[in-house]
Amino acid sequence: MGVVKTKRMPRAVREQQMLDAAVRIFGQRGYMAASMDDIAELAGVSKPLVYLYLNSKDDLFSAVIRREAAALTEAVREAVRLDQPADRRLWDGLLAFFTHTAQHPDAWSVLHLHARTHGERFAAEVTEMRRDIVTFVTRLVAVAAREAHGNPALADEEVAGLAEALVGAAESLATWANATEGVTARQTAATLMNFAWSGLGNLMSGNRWTPSTARP
Amino acid sequence: MGVVKTKRMPRAVREQQMLDAAVRIFGQRGYMAASMDDIAELAGVSKPLVYLYLNSKDDLFSAVIRREAAALTEAVREAVRLDQPADRRLWDGLLAFFTHTAQHPDAWSVLHLHARTHGERFAAEVTEMRRDIVTFVTRLVAVAAREAHGNPALADEEVAGLAEALVGAAESLATWANATEGVTARQTAATLMNFAWSGLGNLMSGNRWTPSTARP
Amino acid sequence: MGVVKTKRMPRAVREQQMLDAAVRIFGQRGYMAASMDDIAELAGVSKPLVYLYLNSKDDLFSAVIRREAAALTEAVREAVRLDQPADRRLWDGLLAFFTHTAQHPDAWSVLHLHARTHGERFAAEVTEMRRDIVTFVTRLVAVAAREAHGNPALADEEVAGLAEALVGAAESLATWANATEGVTARQTAATLMNFAWSGLGNLMSGNRWTPSTARP
Amino acid sequence: MGVVKTKRMPRAVREQQMLDAAVRIFGQRGYMAASMDDIAELAGVSKPLVYLYLNSKDDLFSAVIRREAAALTEAVREAVRLDQPADRRLWDGLLAFFTHTAQHPDAWSVLHLHARTHGERFAAEVTEMRRDIVTFVTRLVAVAAREAHGNPALADEEVAGLAEALVGAAESLATWANATEGVTARQTAATLMNFAWSGLGNLMSGNRWTPSTARP
DNA sequence: TATGAATGAGCGTTCATTCAT
């Protein structure tokens, strides 16, 4: 089990092996339940080496978060082509997102569940990544408003709220998809895209629901 | 700090105090990081008494989940009046949901974050509650399709997917609202209702987006 | 399970119920592993009552030892008739002993295993009983020497050693018999009587083995 | 008190130190009353190291039993010379047995008292050793019957019963000798040998006692 | 570059015992 025990690797390689092991253990057990012993064993090295390279459990967790957050944003960014219309860009982004989270469930577990569950410091690190993505989606939505519906009059706060809801829904769906057998990334992306695009479209046309329209 | 130390309470009262303390500690620290010592201290009793009444950390966590899940579903159920039209019922439900989660952030933390993160047994207990709510929303959406749009032709699976997305979005938003200063339950409910109702409306009219409509 | 819960018994009766329960629990689990909770529950009373009547775990254990030691010596004493010849008295004593230990295995467990295993105080209490029995047997052996073999010349220390060996063998056999299926008290008594009487007889005739008789 | 604190020993050495300490603590207090803290302190190491090497209290106890059982059987086996006549072999075995139990009273306490008192698993481990010895003695008795008395006609079951009684008496005497001041191993062995050899001799000559021979 | 040896501190759990009624 774990990495085959190989001696005398260069530091950079060893570090990646340790991070790989850490992602798996943290992702499956959470921060507190993960033990440095297990991580070291899975990485195929002795515990002192882990401390030598990664300093402490906190720092190790932090390094995992940063590496995986970067990988996820990178995957989404690479998938989106700027010469495409807004709806296509949204679709490509969603598909890349769900594909990545499906291929790296432990990493997604760390980012979405465990990092936000254990202490301000780690939550902050994820929040940063999240802000990147929300900003990206926000722009997309704003552009989409003009491009697809010719209606620039969506208030900024409203755009922010919508982006937040969209991202939140995506996060929820990613976790749900990983926990559910037989759901492909494509299907998940389609479900959300369909829902979102329709909602947006309707909003753009000024067709909205408010409590006051309900009969008391 | 914590509850004022009061001696010789009847068992039922003490148990509730313990559960109150447990909700706070579990909600803020998670299952693993919560210590029975801290819970006992916050409850104003000695640790052995906690064990005498609640048996074990697992059982205590389980009791917390069951109590808070019941409270949340009850809050939503009470808010919804059957003699109202579907849209109004959805709105009332959402408002009650976000109000409750805002007023009991630790309880929501336990239910949404920690219970699902720590072990099958607890996840199962939350899943049960969730199924109740998803079923409730599913019916609402189906009824809404007929009532508001005169279009009964929404496929069952599609309804289920929509309900899942809706509930997932609601859960995400609840957590986000609790973590964000100055967001009221009413605002959160409005954002989601607006988004959802518009999306649904559009879907009912057969207006949907699929990847194939995008230019390759 | 345990004693049927009956309220308001006279003290003497309650005490016996508690001692009964204590014998079972102590006998089956040993002093340390026995819990006052279990004893109180088996006795059908609340824990404070046990403390009210028996003071402490130590005192309870002590009371058990004294009661059971008295019962055992009494059983042996009653079986032996002074108007019988020595060999018959030995036989009757052995039979009574093995019968009693077989009928009260938990009591025997307490006396032979647990009391001598846990602390000077309790060991001393058993030792007292043991001394009674050893003295009794010693006299028997001395008398037997005269009666059956007409040889009074067995040294006192030798008689003591033999009695010790005889009692030790009896104790060992009692425990062994209780742990072995299908062995009756009568059989056990016969085995030992046979062995002992033969050995004694031979000794009386001056037929003994010493290391010096062995070839170096 | 305890072993002088020496740092950085190889594992094998430390393990023996821990077992030494465990024998003393278990032997003097019994399994339940022995605390891992005390054992660690007596061994001159911290508690985690004991767990690192010996896994658990149960495993530690088990290791102690196995080591001491092996040592005892080895001591007896080494003392017995096959080129000696049966009576001499029995004497040598007894002497070695009582010498070893006198020199390692705590070990004997563990084997005879505590291991058989605490749980099936440990009892089984001792029973195995005991069976070895009983078998050894059984053969000796059978051979002795032929060699010394020219009477091969002792029934198998009878031989087994005698061996059991002999071993039981030896065990009892070992414990008694350790608890009694001023008794040497040689004296103890002589007492038993004398008793046993005489008894055997008499039995071989067909001279036995049965209840029916007693006057009613 | 790499590790065997070692520990301080804490956690979940239990138990004998007492208080107030």
Place this chain on the structure above:
DNA sequence: TATGAATGAACGCTCATTCAT
């Protein structure tokens, strides 16, 4: 006569972390 409520003290065990090489 009898008990529900409550706790101080310990115990088995684990873990993040360091030292010496």
